[in-house]
Amino acid sequence: xxxxxxxxxxxxxxxxxxxxxxxxxxxxxxxxxxxxxxxxxxxxxxxxxxxxxxxxxxxxxxxxxxxxxxxxxxxxxxxxxxxxxxxxxxxxxxxxxxxxxxxxxxxxxxxxxxxxxxxxxxxxxxxxxxxxxxxxxxxxxxxxxxxxxxxxxxxxxxxxxxxxxxxxxxxxxxxxxxxxxxxxxxxxxxxxxxxxxxxxxxxxxxxxxxxxxxxxxxxxxxxxxxxxxxxxxxxxxxxxxxxxxxxxxxxxxxxxxxxxxxxxxxxxxxxxxxxxxxxxxxxxxxxxxxxxxxxxxxxxxxxxxxxxxxxxxxxxxxxxxxxxxxxxxxxxxxxxxxxxxxxxxxxxxxxxxxxxxxxxxxxxxxxxxxxxxxxxxxxx
Amino acid sequence: xxxxxxxxxxxxxxxxxxxxxxxxxxxxxxxxxxxxxxxxxxxxxxxxxxxxxxxxxxxxxxxxxxxxxxxxxxxxxxxxxxxxxxxxxxxxxxxxxxxxxxxxxxxxxxxxxxxxxxxxxxxxxxxxxxxxxxxxxxxxxxxxxxxxxxxxxxxxxxxxxxxxxxxxxxxxxxxxxxxxxxxxxxxxxxxxxxxxxxxxxxxxxxxxxxxxxxxxxxxxxxxxxxxxxxxxxxxxxxxxxxxxxxxxxxxxxxxxxxxxxxxxxxxxxxxxxxxxxxxxxxxxxxxxxxxxxxxxxxxxxxxxxxxxxxxxxxxxxxxxxxxxxxxxxxxxxxxxxxxxxxxxxxxxxxxxxxxxxxxxxxxxxxxxxxxxxxxxxxxx
Numbered sequence: 001x002x003x004x005x006x007x008x009x010x011x012x013x014x015x016x017x018x019x020x021x022x023x024x025x026x027x028x029x030x031x032x033x034x035x036x037x038x039x040x041x042x043x044x045x046x047x048x049x050x051x052x053x054x055x056x057x058x059x060x061x062x063x064x065x066x067x068x069x070x071x072x073x074x075x076x077x078x079x080x081x082x083x084x085x086x087x088x089x090x091x092x093x094x095x096x097x098x099x100x101x102x103x104x105x106x107x108x109x110x111x112x113x114x115x116x117x118x119x120x121x122x123x124x125x126x127x128x129x130x131x132x133x134x135x136x137x138x139x140x141x142x143x144x145x146x147x148x149x150x151x152x153x154x155x156x157x158x159x160x161x162x163x164x165x166x167x168x169x170x171x172x173x174x175x176x177x178x179x180x181x182x183x184x185x186x187x188x189x190x191x192x193x194x195x196x197x198x199x200x201x202x203x204x205x206x207x208x209x210x211x212x213x214x215x216x217x218x219x220x221x222x223x224x225x226x227x228x229x230x231x232x233x234x235x236x237x238x239x240x241x242x243x244x245x246x247x248x249x250x251x252x253x254x255x256x257x258x259x260x261x262x263x264x265x266x267x268x269x270x271x272x273x274x275x276x277x278x279x280x281x282x283x284x285x286x287x288x289x290x291x292x293x294x295x296x297x298x299x300x301x302x303x304x305x306x307x308x309x310x311x312x313x314x315x316x317x318x319x320x321x322x323x324x325x326x327x328x329x330x331x332x333x334x335x336x337x338x339x340x341x342x343x344x345x346x347x348x349x350x351x352x353x354x355x356x357x358x359x360x361x362x363x364x365x366x367x368x369x370x371x372x373x374x375x376x377x378x379x380x
Numbered sequence: 381x382x383x384x385x386x387x388x389x390x391x392x393x394x395x396x397x398x399x400x401x402x403x404x405x406x407x408x409x410x411x412x413x414x415x416x417x418x419x420x421x422x423x424x425x426x427x428x429x430x431x432x433x434x435x436x437x438x439x440x441x442x443x444x445x446x447x448x449x450x451x452x453x454x455x456x457x458x459x460x461x462x463x464x465x466x467x468x469x470x471x472x473x474x475x476x477x478x479x480x481x482x483x484x485x486x487x488x489x490x491x492x493x494x495x496x497x498x499x500x501x502x503x504x505x506x507x508x509x510x511x512x513x514x515x516x517x518x519x520x521x522x523x524x525x526x527x528x529x530x531x532x533x534x535x536x537x538x539x540x541x542x543x544x545x546x547x548x549x550x551x552x553x554x555x556x557x558x559x560x561x562x563x564x565x566x567x568x569x570x571x572x573x574x575x576x577x578x579x580x581x582x583x584x585x586x587x588x589x590x591x592x593x594x595x596x597x598x599x600x601x602x603x604x605x606x607x608x609x610x611x612x613x614x615x616x617x618x619x620x621x622x623x624x625x626x627x628x629x630x631x632x633x634x635x636x637x638x639x640x641x642x643x644x645x646x647x648x649x650x651x652x653x654x655x656x657x658x659x660x661x662x663x664x665x666x667x668x669x670x671x672x673x674x675x676x677x678x679x680x681x682x683x684x685x686x687x688x689x690x691x692x693x694x695x696x697x698x699x700x701x702x703x704x705x706x707x708x709x710x711x712x713x714x715x716x717x718x719x720x721x722x723x724x725x726x727x728x729x730x731x732x733x734x735x736x737x738x739x740x741x742x743x744x745x746x747x748x749x750x751x752x753x754x755x756x757x758x759x760x
Binding site for chain 2: 047061067068069073074104111127131371378379380
């Protein structure tokens with residue numbers, strides 16, 4: 001049972017921070033285990049955030065994109081070296097570095113481009129540059145292959161859920177409450193081709209964007225605002241009219257649909273208390289999740305919650321209200337650090353690449369086939 | 381002596397075409413040999429050229445760069461499949477595909493970028509996408525590691541010259557006459573750390589750009605215009621004032637210095653015959669090459685000429701005039717297809733990656749160390 005020590009780096013679409021985890025992975029006949037050795041979040045500077053937001057939203061010279069690609073590679077190297085030092089780990093003990101990279105474009109829908117129909121995804125940070133600087137094997141670019149094979153390039157997390165949360169006695173739902181909420185449904189004793197995974201609707205995004213607009217806070221810590229408010233029935237009713245919630249999977253959504261503008265439109269000229277709006281958005285979020293679990297998965301499941309929203313007691317209470325037969329657990333209770341989950345997951349994708357095991361699940365992403373994800377450099 | 385069959389794809393800065401070579405490589409104690417099985421040039425459409433010129437010269441949305449990255453990957457796949465069919469070769473017989481990618485940015489000089497000093501290079505076409513589409517190992521991105529290690533990321537061709545043109549009895553100069561002219565000097569029986577390589581000055585670029593401006597031709601076929609003209613002494617004298625020619629290596633140059641504007645400035649209001657200007661530019665080109673060989677290499681060498689300019693008899697005659705003691709050969713005379721050389725070279729870089737042999741030469745590029753170049757995908 002050979003050990004592989006892998007550093008995983010996640011940089012999400014929130015453009016907030018580089019999340020890094022150092023993990024040891026073990027393989028016992030493709031029963032995988034891991035130990036998290038250390039985890040840390042490195043916040044981006046506001047200059048960096050401004051720059052990358054410009055790259056994503058405005059026209060730029062190719063020079064700026066190329067320079068950013070190498071700049072981010074240097075930042076990644078700095079963070080890796082810092083975390084190793086911080087953990088009293090010698091870089092020599094690391095077998096590979098696995099990076100998601102910063103997504104600057106992702107659109108799985110084919111569009112006309114010159115004489116072809118093209119869909120594409122683009123993550124930056126140079127795998128070769130990091131590898132040459134640290135003299136380490138570096139693995140990354142996990143979404144391109146799935147996109148090229150006609151898939152959505154997402155979600156990829158179900159393979160992690162399958163290997164680490166699967167049970168032969170219980171139906172498992174891995175619920176991630178990030179900006180958007182999504183689930184991986186693992187019927188008890190399921191095969192990989194029985195896995196269902198999709199976006200339910202809003203996670204923290206409606207609550208957070210409303211709070212960020214009207215207070216100095218960035219989110220509803222522990223759900224404490226929601227608990228003080230009363231649900232506004234008319235607003236909840238309008239929210240429940242959003243068609244996406246009731247669509248059959250596969251489905252995915254994002255900021256295009258669930259955003260501040262939506263809430264403002266629905267509220268109109270009404271003068272509601274902040275706490276009441278938050279209580280209502282919280283209830284709607286819990287309703288969307290619960291409806292999708294009941295309708296398209298199974299409410300008699302162990303629901304294992306990850307993502308920042310797992311710390312919002314009010315969301316969890318309302319899910320429990322809507323799904324009285326479910327058993328709700330935080331992923332942390334299973335011994336997996338909930339804050340580190342995504343960085344651990346990226347490390348795991350690197351591990352699967354080393355083992356030449358496919359990382360996508362074809363009925364989940366829609367790709368033509370399951371393949372080993374990622375490219376790698378060994379510039380030693 | 382295991383055989384590896386590799387497809388090499390070169391797409392140069394002229395944005396003209398995709399050059400593809402299929403080669404078998406053999407390794408006999410790191411004495412390498414190859415057989416070229418087939419070679420073909422696939423011209424880009426004018427729509428493609430217009431688009432990529434915009435990407436390089438103007439601001440663009442990141443979407444366009446991402447889409448172009450996948451579009452070019454699809455084009456590469458089309459060409460590979462076509463050439464295999466054309467050669468009656470089954471894709472199954474190919475061990476790896478090696479791509480240079482289209483350079484859209486390359487600047488080894490460090491510049492301020494946010495809080496760091498950054499230099500970078502960027503080649504497009506997605507290694508992972510091509511690999512997943514063709515179910516083949518794909519290798520590429522050969523310049524990033526050298527740049528990250530403080531090198532110029534160029535020239536890389538000297539490693540090819542070293543393994544295939546080296547002699548224990550003769551001084552060898554591999555002279556490439558592309559847009560720019562450059563040489564690799566291999567003193568007889570030299571070690572890798574004795575190799576000298578640098579840009580001499582203009583190759584075809586002055587001749588071609590003048591012809592393209594004033595005729596319907598794109599180059600001086602066989603040097604037939606030059607042969608009809610007389611050298612304009614005053615113009616030649618002014619050209620010879622260009623300081624770059626006399627600089628000590630390492631040195632590199634490009635379109636920034638040698639271009640149509642330079643010629644127009646020097647000609648001013650003079651009303652010269654086309655043939656005379658071409659004869660003069662041709663002589664200056666041969667002079668620049670010869671001066672650099674005499675001064676920084678050795679005129680008593682076998683000069684092996686590659687690049688499109690090897691077909692310009694007038695350039696070669698003038699080099700022979702300036703270097704009477706040299707022996708000038710076309711690379712084709714050594715059994716290497718001169719048109720295919722760059723694509724073969726890219727295939728060879730892929731081969732070196734497979735063998736984990738460094739591809740850069742540190743005193744040539746200026747990199748901190750010699751390393752295996754390239755990243756690879758095995759999305760099978």
